[in-house]
Amino acid sequence: MSISAIKNQEIKALKTEPTQLILIISFLIACLYAVVQGAAYRHQQTDMTTTFIAEQNKSIEVWRDRLVAVDNGTTTEADDRWAGLAMDVSFPAVAAPGPLSDLSHGVSDVRPHTGRLSLWRSVDRLFGNYQVQSPIDTAAGSFDLAFVIIFVMPLLMIALSYDALSDDKELGRLGLVLSQPISVRLLVLTRLRVRFMAIAVILAVALAIGLVSGATDNGGISERLPYFTIWFLIATSYFLMWAAVITWAISLKLRGETTALLLAGIWIVNCLAGPASLSATAESLYPTPSRLAFLSEAREASNSAYKSKADIMQGMLFDHPDLTADNYSIPEYIRTAFLVTRTVDQSVAPVLNRFDEVQAERRDFLSIFQYASPAALTLQAFNLSAGTNLERHLRFERSVRDFKQMIAEEVERNVLVGQRLTLTEYDNLPRYQNNEWSIGQVIEKTAAPIAFLLIIASLLGTIALKNLGRLQTRILEP
Amino acid sequence: MIKAILWKELLQYRRDGRIVAVLFITLTLGIAAALNSWSSVQNMQRERLAAIKTDRTIWDNQGKKNPHTAAHFSRYAFQPTSSLSVFDPGLGDYMGSAIWLEAHYRDPATLRNIEDAVEIQRFARLTPAWILQVFAPLLAILLAFAGIASERERGTLRQVMSSGVSPKQLFLGKGIAALCVVALLAPSVVAAVVLSVSTHDEIELPSADVRLFGIVASYAIYIAAFTFAAIGISARVSKSKTALIALVGFWAVAVIFMPRLATDIGSNISPAPQAAEFSAKLSSESSSPFWGGSDEAIARREQIEADVLRQYGVDTIEDLPINYDGYLLQESEEFANGVFDRIYDELWGAYETQADIVRVFSIVSPTIALGNISSALAGSDLHAHRHFADSAEMFRRDFVRLLNEEMIEQGGKDGYAYMADNDFWQQNPDFDYQPPTLSDVVSKIWMDMVILLLWAFIAYQLAFRGVRHSFKQEAMA
Numbered sequence: 001m002s003i004s005a006i007k008n009q010e011i012k013a014l015k016t017e018p019t020q021l022i023l024i025i026s027f028l029i030a031c032l033y034a035v036v037q038g039a040a041y042r043h044q045q046t047d048m049t050t051t052f053i054a055e056q057n058k059s060i061e062v063w064r065d066r067l068v069a070v071d072n073g074t075t076t077e078a079d080d081r082w083a084g085l086a087m088d089v090s091f092p093a094v095a096a097p098g099p100l101s102d103l104s105h106g107v108s109d110v111r112p113h114t115g116r117l118s119l120w121r122s123v124d125r126l127f128g129n130y131q132v133q134s135p136i137d138t139a140a141g142s143f144d145l146a147f148v149i150i151f152v153m154p155l156l157m158i159a160l161s162y163d164a165l166s167d168d169k170e171l172g173r174l175g176l177v178l179s180q181p182i183s184v185r186l187l188v189l190t191r192l193r194v195r196f197m198a199i200a201v202i203l204a205v206a207l208a209i210g211l212v213s214g215a216t217d218n219g220g221i222s223e224r225l226p227y228f229t230i231w232f233l234i235a236t237s238y239f240l241m242w243a244a245v246i247t248w249a250i251s252l253k254l255r256g257e258t259t260a261l262l263l264a265g266i267w268i269v270n271c272l273a274g275p276a277s278l279s280a281t282a283e284s285l286y287p288t289p290s291r292l293a294f295l296s297e298a299r300e301a302s303n304s305a306y307k308s309k310a311d312i313m314q315g316m317l318f319d320h321p322d323l324t325a326d327n328y329s330i331p332e333y334i335r336t337a338f339l340v341t342r343t344v345d346q347s348v349a350p351v352l353n354r355f356d357e358v359q360a361e362r363r364d365f366l367s368i369f370q371y372a373s374p375a376a377l378t379l380q381a382f383n384l385s386a387g388t389n390l391e392r393h394l395r396f397e398r399s400v401r402d403f404k405q406m407i408a409e410e411v412e413r414n415v416l417v418g419q420r421l422t423l424t425e426y427d428n429l430p431r432y433q434n435n436e437w438s439i440g441q442v443i444e445k446t447a448a449p450i451a452f453l454l455i456i457a458s459l460l461g462t463i464a465l466k467n468l469g470r471l472q473t474r475i476l477e478p
Numbered sequence: 479m480i481k482a483i484l485w486k487e488l489l490q491y492r493r494d495g496r497i498v499a500v501l502f503i504t505l506t507l508g509i510a511a512a513l514n515s516w517s518s519v520q521n522m523q524r525e526r527l528a529a530i531k532t533d534r535t536i537w538d539n540q541g542k543k544n545p546h547t548a549a550h551f552s553r554y555a556f557q558p559t560s561s562l563s564v565f566d567p568g569l570g571d572y573m574g575s576a577i578w579l580e581a582h583y584r585d586p587a588t589l590r591n592i593e594d595a596v597e598i599q600r601f602a603r604l605t606p607a608w609i610l611q612v613f614a615p616l617l618a619i620l621l622a623f624a625g626i627a628s629e630r631e632r633g634t635l636r637q638v639m640s641s642g643v644s645p646k647q648l649f650l651g652k653g654i655a656a657l658c659v660v661a662l663l664a665p666s667v668v669a670a671v672v673l674s675v676s677t678h679d680e681i682e683l684p685s686a687d688v689r690l691f692g693i694v695a696s697y698a699i700y701i702a703a704f705t706f707a708a709i710g711i712s713a714r715v716s717k718s719k720t721a722l723i724a725l726v727g728f729w730a731v732a733v734i735f736m737p738r739l740a741t742d743i744g745s746n747i748s749p750a751p752q753a754a755e756f757s758a759k760l761s762s763e764s765s766s767p768f769w770g771g772s773d774e775a776i777a778r779r780e781q782i783e784a785d786v787l788r789q790y791g792v793d794t795i796e797d798l799p800i801n802y803d804g805y806l807l808q809e810s811e812e813f814a815n816g817v818f819d820r821i822y823d824e825l826w827g828a829y830e831t832q833a834d835i836v837r838v839f840s841i842v843s844p845t846i847a848l849g850n851i852s853s854a855l856a857g858s859d860l861h862a863h864r865h866f867a868d869s870a871e872m873f874r875r876d877f878v879r880l881l882n883e884e885m886i887e888q889g890g891k892d893g894y895a896y897m898a899d900n901d902f903w904q905q906n907p908d909f910d911y912q913p914p915t916l917s918d919v920v921s922k923i924w925m926d927m928v929i930l931l932l933w934a935f936i937a938y939q940l941a942f943r944g945v946r947h948s949f950k951q952e953a954m955a
Contacts, residue, residue: 261620
């Protein structure tokens, strides 16, 4: 029996064996569903952010037009005393959907990616209105391509290949097969190559479709390609790792049933028990401050500031006598609102910083212990390259808060003196820009996980090849 | 005879290192999950009590303020976490835990625990319910997959038959043995229950004992269904290896993939509205038709004015013995409440349709049915949340009415300049939440109960008939 005969036999089995066929077709459907669903998700996210920006800009334009009218004398200040009111300055802040959010949803479904910066809102309310999504949906998690690759793919690889050697042994035909001019190593590797290739081809097709279908006007194929290449490398490394694990398990020459159990056990520890234990440990070791306590803190600060607004105002004017206005024509409550909001911002800042610190501590913990579960490692790397990781979202939220602080400082004088902004002053105000990681930074952060998966694959692959070599000698020994 | 088979099976299990290892790992995970969940629920309960206390203190001491200004600041309703959540937190982490009860607006619940979770928590959550839903069936499969097939493979089935064992006896002997071993996972359940009981429950779930019994019974039925299915498959296939692959495949589909896929399909068919769109709709439909400058809004306000003047028999607003601003505010609330009811009914309707679609898939995944039963009985499902949110909304309406009435009756000509003080705030009631009764809960999950029982019945039939079939085949061979 030659290599090509084995190969042909395997291909024929894949095409005709009902169980294998059902498994492969199911995998194909799962991949395509994940890709189509993912593309719809990304398009929806893009539409949402585009609509949000458009709506915000529309009201900002109306506001600016009134300012222009006063500035060029079309309207008198008396006719529109609210035109150019510094307190009403408002800007949209958006984190565009991650470049590959269709392939790996990450935390993009539970963290805000739009915020309306307004001086009327304290920082704890910048992202308030986004929590109407279905809890059933959120709890179940996403059926994206990352899920299919991390969960489904290894199981399919196991189901298709666990008996690559044991079947011959259990049916008593191994000796007969090896009487042909072929080694055990070559026999097993040829069989596995064909079986794994079927999965790899389906994945490659799904990924190619995903690359195209997830592209949007704001993130076309060319913008996605560098991130996609990294994502593809991670997927390939994970695939190779599983291929090596399975080859190693087969090389132990256990009974088919035991090989299947061993591999299922590895899958469960890697995909379920490992990540669950890791997340529980990280969250127990580094608990976040209480959200409810944070809410109480913000309300208490707001109430205290409201009650002592006269003192706050006095304090401000004592520090900045230059801000005393004699002809203040803007209602008092606007100045009060500005100062109250600022006081709340200052009060909750330490708690918000603590939230960020805890997340950083958890990140540090997981950056080490994630290697205990390649599935967790792969998921984090997928999310990172897809732009849907927690760190990116936290960075966005922090930058919006900082931006609000910056705008408040810029217009503070105008608000307190009750002086409208001029058009030049308004146009010179900075606009929000979300600073994304460069592709170089993404490569830097995903290099270690990819290398780790490849090292595991190489190590186990080498051991498996040695085992298979030794097996040849043992089987042929009289 | 059943006893003899039972002892033989148990002895075999004890000698099988794989089973001992899996049992040990699952048990350890279960106990860790119980401790983790207990600590989390205790924190949530402690935080809630502290938040309620602070909310009351802030409210009582807000000083002189117009009642309507106070209604804008308002108070919060904090969702209680039941002690049974130690066992099954259900959707608790995915639903907001606090609802702002402000005037003019019905807010959705905010502050979801999931927002603070690490990314990999989306894979799996370490809770006792999750351990039993995912690992217990796997253990049952591991114990029973070889039950009949390996007897046949080794040729011992014929010996068993010749010793006068009936199919029923063999089935019961093997089934009970497997269930006995899975029952060893009970310590993790017991740990969760003990910790639940020891957790101070500030709001007692009605019929908590019956709920607990219901949870235990549901899990027992679920595990029995998997055990029977494993015996049935083992009896039908020629090789134990094939039985193992078929059963692990079924487990992966039913326990891991189907709940996720079903939800995904459900949310595609019945999508929840986008937050911005929902919020805009709520604001525009509840506020503009009343306060806006449209003909409709102006006519509505004129009608209210005419009605109130007629009611008090005066000609002008100035002659009214009440404060008209407060009256108009309350009228706007009454108008908006109808809008909130309609829009929120649509929102809950979308969620509930999703849940119904997911339930359809429990025909192929008993885990879905069990998850629904378990979280509903633990008071951590969607219906529990809706019940809380609706109760909070009823309280909000009463509370805002109370504040508006203060302005109507005491505001006089001062209107928005009228100030109430701490004496008034301190008289205002707290939100006293009563969770749904057991019959309410059961009315929502009876279908899941039927489906789970059907699963167990079909699995039993599959196993019993399978064993009988294998006896016949062996006799014919």
